[in-house]
Amino acid sequence: QEELVESGGGLVQAGGSLTLSCAASSAAAIDNKMKYFRRAPGKELEFVAQIVWGSGSTYVAGAVRGRFTISRDYATNTMYLQMNNMKPEDTALYSCNSGDIWGKGSLVIVSS
Numbered sequence: 001q002e003e004l005v006e007s008g009g010g011l012v013q014a015g016g017s018l019t020l021s022c023a024a025s026s027a028a029a030i031d032n033k034m035k036y037f038r039r040a041p042g043k044e045l046e047f048v049a050q051i052v053w054g055s056g057s058t059y060v061a062g063a064v065r066g067r068f069t070i071s072r073d074y075a076t077n078t079m080y081l082q083m084n085n086m087k088p089e090d091t092a093l094y095s096c097n098s099g100d101i102w103g104k105g106s107l108v109i110v111s112s
Contacts, residue, residue, distance in 0.1 A: 002029035004096050009106030017084045020106050022096030024077040031099035034079045036070065038092035038108075048094070049081060064090070086110045 008020040024030050036048040049060045049070040058070050069082040079096060088110045095105040 004101055004103035006103040006106045009108045011109045014112050016086055020081040022079040022103055035097045036081050038094045040092040088112045
């Protein structure tokens with residue numbers, strides 16, 4: 001069964017950085033557009049960023065643009081979300097997505 005394995009969450013102070021990883025179990029688990037979403041406490045699921053796997057083209061949501069960068073390692077089927085200058089409002093469960101496959105999520109907490 002194809003799956004996405006996530007890592008890299010944790011606790012960080014405001015202004016700090018974290019990098020999330022999302023490793024696909026095989027190339028078959030990779031969708032054309034790989035995405036990150038997040039869900040903050042008491043809020044709806046929010047799109048964060050996506051990357052077109054083949055071309056590497058990216059799109060980042062306005063709320064995090066200029067602070068977050070999405071990238072991928074084509075050789076290892078791994079996607080990354082580099083988060084810089086983090087804010088308390090970035091606190092959420094971050095989940096990677098590939099078509100109908102979801103990772104289990106990485107909890108990110110940003111303290112003020």
